[in-house]
Amino acid sequence: MTDLRDAGQATETQSVPTETTGWGFETTAVQTGIARGLGETVGIPIHQAAAFQFETLEQAQEEFQSNQGLSYARLQNPTVRALEERITALERGAATVALASGQAATFTALLSVCRAGDHVVSTGSLFGGSAGLLNNILPLMGVTATITENTPQAIEAAMRDNTRLVWAETIGNPAGDVPDLEACAATAHARGALLGIDNTWGGVGYLCRPLEYGADIVTHSLTKWAGGHGSVMGGSVTVGNRHSLTRNPIYTDGGESSVLNVRGEGALAWRQRWFGAHQLGMTLAPHNAFLLAQGLETLALRLGRESETALALATWLERHPRVGRVSYPGLPGSAHHTLARRYLRGGFGAVLTFEVEDPAAFLARLGVVRIAPNLGDSRTLVVHPWTTTHGKMPEPARRAAGVTPHTIRMSVGLEDVEDLRADIGGALG
């Protein structure tokens, strides 16, 4: 981002500044989105404003036609835009819209390619809220979803002529399954559908950049590792620049005046911003955008350390006599280890699950680890998914998502690993 005048003339589809595309993750995370120059802030400033000025009637008229610059903060705000540029660069995408929550991002991604009569295929081990959108909200709009196993064969078998999107998570919640991204992309593209990946657990490109493996849309709950301190909600939708919309009637209907004809390459990004922000108003607040952008600056350090600690705990718990099945993609014995090694770098993530005989007693005895339904916090948090995060799902779907009555899900934080081991060991009895 340079100054407000430049921002005002920016095109709808932001493009990643060329100097950032060659940078490594850590450099991009701290440098992108900040202006250079005399008196410029070192860091992203907060533009705490709902509206932006024009000097002439003509400027206002032009802006209301193009919606490409600054007018009203539901549509665009410079602090939010700086965060969007940073996420776009970290994911090596073409454009990002930042929104008020991960749920808002998932909903926007789904809406951007589906309308009544369309169909979505999704893998089963999903964040509970995403399953809710597919099972409860999409049907209200005449869109159906098939939730299937996380294998390329099962996804292929579930595809229909009206399938517009294949949906999966980089690391399934909480089973720890990793989709074969390249195979999923090939399957989706062969049918004219897009591949959308919820990359929340992939840490905004730190562990995985799904766009590099053929995904077309990447979403995040920024509430998790991006914010990183359990203090702020946010979400984002990023699009790549290799997607084809030529077989989706939403984009092709209308001949000369079709969305694709009018909007060109930026059509998908345009529709996401238009739906998520302009029309539905799921807009991210500038102060939250600032906190999230600041969180991204230490994401690599945090998620790197948390992944190390998670691997150490998973390895230890696997041998613990009072622990049942341990699920973590970093364990060599994990069914998902081969795909995890192929698609993840810099670690296997901060989340593990394990089974204990008596979850209530285990949770009650913890002293350092806290019981709370969040991920990516700087503190280690646990939940009992069977009764909480996945409690509303039908039992077979819960089991398919890797959840049993004995499962504990742990999001590892930044504490000393020995303190965590002592706390968990004590609670196991």
Ligand SMILES: *Cc1c(COP(=O)(O)O)cnc(C)c1O
């Ligand atoms: C938390 C989460 C979401 C939803 O994000 P919110 O910010 O809570 O709305 C979506 N996907 C995954 C994988 C999540 O962990």
